[in-house]
Amino acid sequence: MLTPKLQTLHRTVNRLFRRNAVQPLTNLLQKSHVADLGFLLPHFSETEQLGLVAHLKDEERRAQVLAEADKDVASRLLGVMPPEQAVELLQHMEPDDASDLLQLMDEEAAESLLQLMREGRDVVEELSQYDQETAGGIMSPRFFSLLGDTTAGEAIEELQRVHDDLEMVFYVYVVSELEQLLGVLSLRQLVTTKRDTKLIDLMTSDVVSVTPDVDQEEVAKIASRYGLLAVPVVDEANKLIGIITVDDVIDVLREEATEDILRMAGAGDDLAESDGLFRSMALRARWLFVVALGGAACAALLATYAVRIDAFIPVVFLVPLVLGLSGMIGLQGTTVVMQRLLQGRLGLKLASHVLRQGVAGMLLGVVFGLICAFLYWIWIANSGTPGSLDPLVASAALGLAVCGAMAISAMIGAVLPIVFSRVGIDPALSAGPLGTIVVDLLAMLAFLAIGSFWL
Amino acid sequence: MLTPKLQTLHRTVNRLFRRNAVQPLTNLLQKSHVADLGFLLPHFSETEQLGLVAHLKDEERRAQVLAEADKDVASRLLGVMPPEQAVELLQHMEPDDASDLLQLMDEEAAESLLQLMREGRDVVEELSQYDQETAGGIMSPRFFSLLGDTTAGEAIEELQRVHDDLEMVFYVYVVSELEQLLGVLSLRQLVTTKRDTKLIDLMTSDVVSVTPDVDQEEVAKIASRYGLLAVPVVDEANKLIGIITVDDVIDVLREEATEDILRMAGAGDDLAESDGLFRSMALRARWLFVVALGGAACAALLATYAVRIDAFIPVVFLVPLVLGLSGMIGLQGTTVVMQRLLQGRLGLKLASHVLRQGVAGMLLGVVFGLICAFLYWIWIANSGTPGSLDPLVASAALGLAVCGAMAISAMIGAVLPIVFSRVGIDPALSAGPLGTIVVDLLAMLAFLAIGSFWL
Numbered sequence: 001m002l003t004p005k006l007q008t009l010h011r012t013v014n015r016l017f018r019r020n021a022v023q024p025l026t027n028l029l030q031k032s033h034v035a036d037l038g039f040l041l042p043h044f045s046e047t048e049q050l051g052l053v054a055h056l057k058d059e060e061r062r063a064q065v066l067a068e069a070d071k072d073v074a075s076r077l078l079g080v081m082p083p084e085q086a087v088e089l090l091q092h093m094e095p096d097d098a099s100d101l102l103q104l105m106d107e108e109a110a111e112s113l114l115q116l117m118r119e120g121r122d123v124v125e126e127l128s129q130y131d132q133e134t135a136g137g138i139m140s141p142r143f144f145s146l147l148g149d150t151t152a153g154e155a156i157e158e159l160q161r162v163h164d165d166l167e168m169v170f171y172v173y174v175v176s177e178l179e180q181l182l183g184v185l186s187l188r189q190l191v192t193t194k195r196d197t198k199l200i201d202l203m204t205s206d207v208v209s210v211t212p213d214v215d216q217e218e219v220a221k222i223a224s225r226y227g228l229l230a231v232p233v234v235d236e237a238n239k240l241i242g243i244i245t246v247d248d249v250i251d252v253l254r255e256e257a258t259e260d261i262l263r264m265a266g267a268g269d270d271l272a273e274s275d276g277l278f279r280s281m282a283l284r285a286r287w288l289f290v291v292a293l294g295g296a297a298c299a300a301l302l303a304t305y306a307v308r309i310d311a312f313i314p315v316v317f318l319v320p321l322v323l324g325l326s327g328m329i330g331l332q333g334t335t336v337v338m339q340r341l342l343q344g345r346l347g348l349k350l351a352s353h354v355l356r357q358g359v360a361g362m363l364l365g366v367v368f369g370l371i372c373a374f375l376y377w378i379w380i381a382n383s384g385t386p387g388s389l390d391p392l393v394a395s396a397a398l399g400l401a402v403c404g405a406m407a408i409s410a411m412i413g414a415v416l417p418i419v420f421s422r423v424g425i426d427p428a429l430s431a432g433p434l435g436t437i438v439v440d441l442l443a444m445l446a447f448l449a450i451g452s453f454w455l
Numbered sequence: 456m457l458t459p460k461l462q463t464l465h466r467t468v469n470r471l472f473r474r475n476a477v478q479p480l481t482n483l484l485q486k487s488h489v490a491d492l493g494f495l496l497p498h499f500s501e502t503e504q505l506g507l508v509a510h511l512k513d514e515e516r517r518a519q520v521l522a523e524a525d526k527d528v529a530s531r532l533l534g535v536m537p538p539e540q541a542v543e544l545l546q547h548m549e550p551d552d553a554s555d556l557l558q559l560m561d562e563e564a565a566e567s568l569l570q571l572m573r574e575g576r577d578v579v580e581e582l583s584q585y586d587q588e589t590a591g592g593i594m595s596p597r598f599f600s601l602l603g604d605t606t607a608g609e610a611i612e613e614l615q616r617v618h619d620d621l622e623m624v625f626y627v628y629v630v631s632e633l634e635q636l637l638g639v640l641s642l643r644q645l646v647t648t649k650r651d652t653k654l655i656d657l658m659t660s661d662v663v664s665v666t667p668d669v670d671q672e673e674v675a676k677i678a679s680r681y682g683l684l685a686v687p688v689v690d691e692a693n694k695l696i697g698i699i700t701v702d703d704v705i706d707v708l709r710e711e712a713t714e715d716i717l718r719m720a721g722a723g724d725d726l727a728e729s730d731g732l733f734r735s736m737a738l739r740a741r742w743l744f745v746v747a748l749g750g751a752a753c754a755a756l757l758a759t760y761a762v763r764i765d766a767f768i769p770v771v772f773l774v775p776l777v778l779g780l781s782g783m784i785g786l787q788g789t790t791v792v793m794q795r796l797l798q799g800r801l802g803l804k805l806a807s808h809v810l811r812q813g814v815a816g817m818l819l820g821v822v823f824g825l826i827c828a829f830l831y832w833i834w835i836a837n838s839g840t841p842g843s844l845d846p847l848v849a850s851a852a853l854g855l856a857v858c859g860a861m862a863i864s865a866m867i868g869a870v871l872p873i874v875f876s877r878v879g880i881d882p883a884l885s886a887g888p889l890g891t892i893v894v895d896l897l898a899m900l901a902f903l904a905i906g907s908f909w910l
Contacts (some may be wrong), residue, residue, distance in 0.1 A: 303772050
C-alpha cells in the first residue's frame with residue numbers, strides 16, 4: 001500500500017544500497033522528507049535500516065526519522081545500535097517520543113540508556129510514569145507560556161529568542177507566578193494587536209484543559225469537538241505541565257479506530273508485535289472459548305429438537321445457512337446502532353432506530369425466507385419428501401422459520417449495543433464475538449421453535 | 456454517551472424550555488460553547504431545535520451551532536425554517552459547510568435557497584460541483600495568500616486588516632500574480648523575522664499540495680504523515696483554490712473509521728438517514744444474498760458427506776460450533792493482517808506475518824480440538840455410541856477435524872486481505888461477509904474431509 005512516490009524512493013534506496021553508492025545515497029536521503037523515510041524504514045531489513053540511519057546527515061535528522069517510524073521498529077533499532085549512539089538519538093527527540101520508545105524496550109536496556117542520558121533525563125523519566133494511553137502519556141512538556149503582565153511586543157521577542165525546539169507553536173499560554181494556567185491566546189491574536197497590550201487583557205480565560213490521567217480517546221474527542229490545535233494538560237493544582245498537539249490527536253484517532261476493529265474480531269486491541277505469539281494466542285483463546293460455549297449450546301439445542309422433528313436431516317443441513325443470514329443481519333443492525341451510539345448521534349430517536357432495524361430485518365426476512373423455501377422445495381421435490389410431510393408444508397415451515405430467525409436477529413442486534421452500554425460493557429464488543437453468540441443462539445432457538453411447531 | 460457536563464446542559468435547557476423561561480435560556484445559550492450546543496442539537500425534538508436556534512443571540516452564532524451539529528439534522532432544520540431565515544444562516548456559514556448542507560437537502564429546496572442567497576452564492580455553487588468525499592468537497596475557499604514581494608511587516612498589517620472570517624490561519628501562502636502557489640510560511644516564521652524580509656525569501660517552496668479530485672482519505676493521510684495543519688488545494692494550472700484545515704482532516708478520519716466498520720458488517724458505508732429504508736435494505740440484501748449462497752453451498756457439502764458418514768447425526772450438530780471457531784480464528788487473522796496492510800506496516804515481513812497467523816491457528820486448533828474431542832466423548836459415552844464406532848476413535852477423528860478446520864481458517868484468513876488487495880478489492884471487505892464465506896466453506900470442507908476419512 002505504498003504510494004508510487006514512496007515505491008520509487010524505496011526502490012532507489014535499495015538499488016543504491018546494493019551498489020554501495022554512498023554519495024548518491026546520502027544526497028537522496030538528505031533531499032527526502034523525514035516523514036517519508038520514517039514511514040519506509042520498516043520496509044527494509046534490519047541491516048539496511050541501520051545503514052539508512054547511519055547515512056543521514058546529522059543526529060537531528062536521525063532522531064526525526066526514528067520518531068516518525070513505526071514505534072516497534074524504532075525501539076528495536078535503538079536496542080541493537082551502540083548505546084552511546086542510541087542515547088544521542090534519544091536526546092535529540094521530543095521527550096514524549098523518547099519516553100514511548102524506551103517503554104517499548106526491555107526494562108534493563110531502557111534503564112541503562114536512561115542512565116547514560118546527560119540531558120532531558122528528568123523529563124523523560126517524569127513522562128514514563130504516566131500510562132501510555134492517557135493524556136500524560138502523549139503530552140509534550142515543551143510549550144510556550146508567559147506571565148500575564150507580559151506585553152504582546154515582549155511576547156514576540158521572546159518567541160524569537162526560544163530556539164526551534166518548539167516547532168508546533170499555535171497558542172501562547174498565560175500562567176501565574178506559580179505556573180498555574182490562567183488563559184490562552186492564539187499566535188494570530190498576538191500578531192494583530194498593539195505591541196503594548198498585556199497578555200492578560202488579550203487572553204481568553206475560558207480554557208479547555210485536561211488532567212494527565214484522562215484517557216487519550218477523551219482528549220481526542222475534546223480536541224476534535226472544540227477544534228483545538230493543542231490541549232493543555234494541568235495537574236491538580238492547575239499547574240500547566242504539558243500540551244497535546246493536534247498531530248498526536250490524529251495518531252490517537254487512528255489507533256482507536258484500529259482498536260475498535262480488532263476488538264470486533266476478538267483479536268485483542270493492539271497490533272504490537274512485541275507482545276509475543278503466546279500473549280496474543282491467550283487473548284484470542286479467551287474469545288474462542290466463548291464461541292465454543294455458544295457452539296456447544298447450539299449443538300445441545302439441535303439435539304433436543306432432533307427427536308421431535310421428522311424431517312430433521314435435510315433441515316439440519318440448512319443450519320449454517322440460517323446462522324449465516326441471521327448473523328449477518330444482526331451484525332448489520334449492531335454496527336449501525338453502535339456507531340451512532342459512539343458518535344453520540346442517537347439522541348431522542350433511540351426507539352425509532354431500533355424499530356427501523358427490526359422492520360428492515362423482517363422485510364429482508366420475508367425475502368430470504370421465500371428464497372430458502374423455494375430452494376428447499378426444489379431440493380426435496382428432487383430427492384424425495386422427508387418423512388411423511390407434504391413438500392409444500394415443509395417448505396413453508398422452513399421459510400417461516402428463516403424469516404422469524406432473521407427478524408429476531410435484526411431486532412436483538414440493534415438492541416445489543418444499547419444494552420451493553422447501559423450495563424457498562426464497551427459497546428464495540430456488541431459487534432464482536434459476544435454479540436454474535438447471543439444473536440446466533442436466539443436465531444437458532446427461533447428457527448427450531450418455529451420449524452418444529454409446524455412440522 | 457453524553458459527558459456529565461453535556462448531560463447537565465441538556466437537562467437544564469430542557470427544564471428552561473418547559474418553564475418557558477426565555478431570559479435564563481438566552482443567558483445559558485449565550486454562555487455555552489457553540490460546539491456543545493451543536494453536539495446536543497440532535498438530542499432535542501424538532502420544535503425544541505427550532506426554539507433553541509431562535510433563542511441564540513445573533514445570526515453568526517446560529518450559523519455556528521448549525522455548522523457544528525449533525526449534518527442530517529442541520530439540513531432538515533434548514534428545510535423547515537422560513538427560507539429567508541435559512542438563507543441568512545447559510546450566508547453566515549463557512550462556504551464548505553453551507554455547500555454540504557445544501558447537498559443533503561432535496562434538490563428543489565436547495566436550488567430555491569441558492570437563488571435567494573445574495574452573497575457567497577458563486578462560492579457555494581462552485582464547491583457543490585465537487586464530490587463530497589474529495590479534496591474539493593471538503594476544502595474551504597477562504598485562505599490567506601500574498602504575493603512573493605510582500606514584506607513580513609506588510610503581511611502582518613494585512614493580517615490585521617482581514618476580518619475574522621479566516622479563523623484558522625496557521626500558514627501564509629505565497630502566490631504569483633496568476634495566483635499560482637509558490638510557497639508557504641508559518642505564522643511563527645512571519646512573526647520572528649525582520650519586518651522588511653520579503654516573503655519569497657522566507658517561504659519554503661517545497662509545498663505538499665493536492666488537486667481537488669484527490670480522495671479525502673488520501674488528503675487525511677498526507678496531512679497526518681507530514682504533520683500539516685492545512686493542506687493547500689491547487690487546480691491543474693497550480694492555482695491555489697482552497698485549503699483543507701486540520702479539523703476537516705480529523706472529521707475525515709472519524710468518518711473513514713466508521714465506514715470501515717460498517718463495510719465489515721456489509722451494512723453499506725454510510726450512516727446517513729436520508730438514504731431511506733429501502734436503499735439501505737437493498738445494500739444489505741446484496742451481502743445477505745452472498746451469505747445465502749455460501750450457506751447453500753455448506754448445505755450441499757453436508758448432504759454430500761452425510762451419505763458417507765455412519766455417525767453423522769451427532770457430528771452434524773457440531774457444525775455451528777466448528778463454523779463459529781473457524782470463523783472467529785479466520786477473522787482474527789484477517790483483521791490483524793488487514794490493519795497492518797492499511798497502515799502500510801507490513802513491509803518485508805509479509806510472509807512471516809501470514810506464517811505467524813497460521814502457527815497460532817494450528818496451536819489454538821490443537822487446544823480446541825482436544826476440548827471438542829473430550830466433550831464429544833462424554834456425550835457419546837452417555838447417549839450411546841453412534842453407529843458401530845469406538846467412542847475413542849470417533850472423538851479423536853472429531854478433534855482432528857476441528858483442529859484442521861481451524862488451522863486452515865487461520866491461514867486463509869491471514870492471506871485473504873493480501874489476495875484481495877492484489878486483485879484490487881478493498882481489503883476491508885476481507886474482514887466482511889465475502890471473507891467470512893470463503894473461510895467458512897474451506898473450514899467446512901476441511902472438517903468434513905478429515906472427519907469422513909477417519910470415520
